[in-house]
Amino acid sequence: MIQEPVSTETAHGSEAEPEATRRAAGVAESSRANRGWWDRNADEYQIEHGTFLGDDRFVWGPEGLDEVEAELLGPPEELKGKAVLEIGAGAAQCARWLAAQGAHPVALDLSHRQLQHALRIGSSFPLICADAGALPFADASFDLACSAYGALPFVADPVLVLREVRRVLRPGGRFVFSVTHPIRWAFPDEPGPEGLSVSASYFDRTPYVEQDEEGRAVYVEHHRTIGDRVRDIVAADLRLVDLVEPEWPSWNSSEWGGWSPLRGSLVPGTAIFVCVRD
Numbered sequence: 001m002i003q004e005p006v007s008t009e010t011a012h013g014s015e016a017e018p019e020a021t022r023r024a025a026g027v028a029e030s031s032r033a034n035r036g037w038w039d040r041n042a043d044e045y046q047i048e049h050g051t052f053l054g055d056d057r058f059v060w061g062p063e064g065l066d067e068v069e070a071e072l073l074g075p076p077e078e079l080k081g082k083a084v085l086e087i088g089a090g091a092a093q094c095a096r097w098l099a100a101q102g103a104h105p106v107a108l109d110l111s112h113r114q115l116q117h118a119l120r121i122g123s124s125f126p127l128i129c130a131d132a133g134a135l136p137f138a139d140a141s142f143d144l145a146c147s148a149y150g151a152l153p154f155v156a157d158p159v160l161v162l163r164e165v166r167r168v169l170r171p172g173g174r175f176v177f178s179v180t181h182p183i184r185w186a187f188p189d190e191p192g193p194e195g196l197s198v199s200a201s202y203f204d205r206t207p208y209v210e211q212d213e214e215g216r217a218v219y220v221e222h223h224r225t226i227g228d229r230v231r232d233i234v235a236a237d238l239r240l241v242d243l244v245e246p247e248w249p250s251w252n253s254s255e256w257g258g259w260s261p262l263r264g265s266l267v268p269g270t271a272i273f274v275c276v277r278d
């Protein structure tokens with residue numbers, strides 16, 4: 001989800017507005033920038049979105065699609081006893097719902113501050129601070145893996161992450177992940193009518209970068225087209241079994257950044273990829 005540029009503290013202690021641009025950003029730079037961004041902005045993020053997410057609901061994105069109805073990880077009654085890895089867990093709301101179904105979740109996130117919010121809300125399961133590109137688990141440790149807008153929109157090398165997920169999954173295991181729908185990159189990230197006119201090429205993969213006065217990235221998002229995402233999944237030796245584009249439901253009047261009922265009624269905002277490790 002492309003964020004509004006947020007002021008950062010400079011070496012001299014004054015506030016400076018980061019510059020938003022499109023430029024290349026590699027694996028290490030993206031990871032460092034996003035760790036810092038999420039550590040600095042976790043408090044505000046949880047204040048702004050915590051109520052919508054719910055402490056122990058599993059919501060796939062701003063449309064509000066709930067795993068209770070979607071069952072993308074399988075029927076809830078079959079989650080009991082399953083070892084599940086949540087990647088980019090934030091405050092671990094999804095992992096908390098999984099634990100309530102009798103699963104054994106592990107919540108992993110790059111941001112220490114996000115995981116402190118998981119502790120604040122309460123967790124009966126492990127919280128791991130690590131990068132999704134280097135999962136600190138043995139091969140075949142999990143029955144399932146999931147990620148609701150965690151890690152995949154932010155990493156420079158999604159195949160690296162998908163290969164890591166495949167490695168830690170047992171044969172037959174599923175990985176379900178949601179990201180910003182790729183079509184959104186062609187439009188301004190605005191919830192109103194100004195967000196309905198194409199303003200950029202869908203085919204331009206140049207990352208969205210916010211950088212400080214020295215040109216250091218302080219926030220990065222990476223764009224992949226739908227075809228890129230499919231090819232990434234295939235390259236990681238996972239099998240794509242579904243691609244879900246949640247429609248905006250009539251009950252949801254909330255805006256989330258550029259996601260709104262207006263845009264949601266016309267253009268998809270989230271893409272959810274359902275993959276299997278054979």
Ligand SMILES: C[S@@+](CC[C@H](N)C(=O)[O-])C[C@H]1O[C@@H](n2cnc3c(N)ncnc32)[C@H](O)[C@@H]1O
Binds near residue numbers: 001147154
């Ligand atoms: C939009 S939040 C989603 C969190 C949670 N699913 C939610 O809906 O609030 C994205 C999360 O991904 C995490 N993240 C970003 N890059 C990551 C990476 N390379 N590895 C692990 N987590 C990452 C961020 O720290 C952040 O908590």
